[in-house]
Amino acid sequence: MSAQTKSKASPAGFISSRRWLLWSGIAALCAWVLVPIYLVALGALGGRQGVYQWPKTGLPTGVSLDPFILFLRTEGVLQSFLNSLGAAGITVALSILLGAPAGYALARYNFHGKDSYRLLVLLTRAFPLAILALPLTVSFIKLGLYDTIIGVGLIHTVLALPFAALVTQGIFMGVPRELEEAAWVFGCTRAQAFFKIVAPLALPGIVATAVFAFVISWNEVFAASVLTVRNRTLTAYLLTVLSESPMHYRFAGGLMLILPSVVFIFAVRRYLFAIWGISSK
Amino acid sequence: MTKNRSWIPYLLILPSVAFLALLFIVPLLQTIWLAFSDNGVPSPANAQRMMADINFARSIKNTFLLTIAVVPVQLAIALVMGTMVAKVGRGRETILWVWTIPLGISDLAAGLVWLSILQNSGYFNSLLLGLGILERQASWLSYQTPVALFFAIAVAEIWRGTAIVMVIIVAGLNQVPREFKEAAEIFGAGPWTRFWRITLPLIRPALQSALILRTVLAFEVFAVVYALGGRNFPVLVGEAYNWQNQNQNYGVAAAYAVLIMIISLAATLIYLKAIKVDPERLP
Numbered sequence: 001m002s003a004q005t006k007s008k009a010s011p012a013g014f015i016s017s018r019r020w021l022l023w024s025g026i027a028a029l030c031a032w033v034l035v036p037i038y039l040v041a042l043g044a045l046g047g048r049q050g051v052y053q054w055p056k057t058g059l060p061t062g063v064s065l066d067p068f069i070l071f072l073r074t075e076g077v078l079q080s081f082l083n084s085l086g087a088a089g090i091t092v093a094l095s096i097l098l099g100a101p102a103g104y105a106l107a108r109y110n111f112h113g114k115d116s117y118r119l120l121v122l123l124t125r126a127f128p129l130a131i132l133a134l135p136l137t138v139s140f141i142k143l144g145l146y147d148t149i150i151g152v153g154l155i156h157t158v159l160a161l162p163f164a165a166l167v168t169q170g171i172f173m174g175v176p177r178e179l180e181e182a183a184w185v186f187g188c189t190r191a192q193a194f195f196k197i198v199a200p201l202a203l204p205g206i207v208a209t210a211v212f213a214f215v216i217s218w219n220e221v222f223a224a225s226v227l228t229v230r231n232r233t234l235t236a237y238l239l240t241v242l243s244e245s246p247m248h249y250r251f252a253g254g255l256m257l258i259l260p261s262v263v264f265i266f267a268v269r270r271y272l273f274a275i276w277g278i279s280s281k
Numbered sequence: 282m283t284k285n286r287s288w289i290p291y292l293l294i295l296p297s298v299a300f301l302a303l304l305f306i307v308p309l310l311q312t313i314w315l316a317f318s319d320n321g322v323p324s325p326a327n328a329q330r331m332m333a334d335i336n337f338a339r340s341i342k343n344t345f346l347l348t349i350a351v352v353p354v355q356l357a358i359a360l361v362m363g364t365m366v367a368k369v370g371r372g373r374e375t376i377l378w379v380w381t382i383p384l385g386i387s388d389l390a391a392g393l394v395w396l397s398i399l400q401n402s403g404y405f406n407s408l409l410l411g412l413g414i415l416e417r418q419a420s421w422l423s424y425q426t427p428v429a430l431f432f433a434i435a436v437a438e439i440w441r442g443t444a445i446v447m448v449i450i451v452a453g454l455n456q457v458p459r460e461f462k463e464a465a466e467i468f469g470a471g472p473w474t475r476f477w478r479i480t481l482p483l484i485r486p487a488l489q490s491a492l493i494l495r496t497v498l499a500f501e502v503f504a505v506v507y508a509l510g511g512r513n514f515p516v517l518v519g520e521a522y523n524w525q526n527q528n529q530n531y532g533v534a535a536a537y538a539v540l541i542m543i544i545s546l547a548a549t550l551i552y553l554k555a556i557k558v559d560p561e562r563l564p
Binding site for chain 2: 025026029032033039042051052055101105106113124128129130131134135155157190220221222225226239247253258262265
């Protein structure tokens with residue numbers, strides 16, 4: 001690792017020691033994030049022999065896609081993958097459909113109860129929300145939602161909705177109010193102005209919010225495990241088979257959990273940075 | 282702002298209010314009732330049963346120790362990341378993206394990632410062997426090595442959870458006007474003084490949000506523990522899960538849930554009091 005940081009930090013050769021320190025620190029922190037992911041990928045692709053190989057080298061020897069494909073063919077894996085997608089899809093749809101209008105209202109209107117609403121949203125952040133799945137099992141059994149993907153999607157929406165409302169508020173505030181008013185002047189109704197002017201401008205930010213809602217649902221373990229028995233999501237499935245599955249299956253499961261959300265976040269990284277306000281000014 | 286047609290904002294927030302009322306407020310009250318009732322009558326039986334459980338004290342101790350170990354380290358790393366990235370021109374976005382990768386990684390996956398490193402024939406032992414520190418495979422994750430297991434879980438949590446703190450801190454740092462720092466520099470303040478006297482006070486709202494969010498999440502720690510140590514390291518949420526799924530006892534599970542809620546709420550209130558923030562600047 002030190003050799004890697006050195007080569008990265010001295011392209012010109014006369015960079016001051018301060019500069020060198022900064023870049024080696026940055027490289028070390030990047031390695032801290034990336035190396036473990038690389039290693040679990042090796043574990044997932046190394047199969048049974050790879051797991052018991054001793055000592056390990058950290059180099060990709062004996063790596064092939066077969067162990068990972070074998071894992072995908074294991075009974076229940078593909079179904080749970082689809083269940084995860086379904087629950088995440090419901091979460092995305094509901095949290096945007098319910099959260100975006102609230103975000104718009106918060107951004108554009110002054111109304112009685114605005115502060116109470118914001119308090120309600122902030123309150124959800126102070127609670128370990130997944131725990132709400134415990135009493136909901138009882139209600140969901142009565143309603144026929146227990147052990148369904150819809151039920152899991154509903155509880156994941158509780159996790160994602162407050163986030164969606166707060167973030168879309170910021171997005172709509174970023175759309176200049178003057179553009180909307182100009183549209184009214186030119187004879188658009190409020191709804192027309194919204195769909196023709198505001199919505200297209202806000203779309204990238206809303207897509208980024210949707211991706212984040214997807215990731216919240218995709219990664220959630222506790223509620224999904226409590227609310228399902230046969231229709232498990234990928235996280236819930238992995239949690240229940242964890243203790244009896246061989247090591248390389250666990251690593252394959254870990255890699256499969258990581259890949260989709262990392263790819264998704266990568267795809268919308270620019271908009272995510274923009275809505276968090278961390279992009280370069 | 283717009284005063285006519287004042288029903289519009291209510292129409293817009295109504296769906297989310299109804300949803301949160303049904304799936305947040307109602308289950309919250311149900312959990313509290315479930316925890317403090319027995320066969321439909323108010324009773325402390327569940328709470329008593331929870332407290333008599335052999336894992337109760339250990340799970341409280343473990344959860345608190347983890348939180349105390351993990352949250353300050355995450356805050357420190359996030360501050361280091363924020364100060365570093367502020368000095369970078371080109372390549373800033375790429376570095377930020379690499380550092381936010383763990384945001385997409387679940388606690389379960391993070392546990393499995395570190396399992397691949399820390400298991401007996403894993404990369405950590407291989408490294409120690411290569412350095413001549415170890416002679417044969419050592420086990421770090423068994424019930425016989427509680428201290429090593431604690432550190433393994435803490436490392437996995439720090440690895441996974443620092444990204445969200447970093448995002449909030451960097452956003453906060455972005456809002457600090459450059460002129461403040463320049464003025465301090467002109468008046469002779471060194472980097473440390475500038476950091477403690479200028480930067481930290483100005484990013485208070487970000488610090489507060491980050492601390493509240495991370496502490497609440499740390500009290501919820503569960504899957505990373507389960508992936509690394511199975512049931513060798515009891516934590517509060519893990520106990521709630523076991524009482525619900527293995528023992529099928531919803532009452533005791535709810536008692537654990539209420540306990541976690543009380544602890545989280547208390548921590549939130551402490552942060553709100555300790556780090557005073559101008560209410561206008563709350564997120």
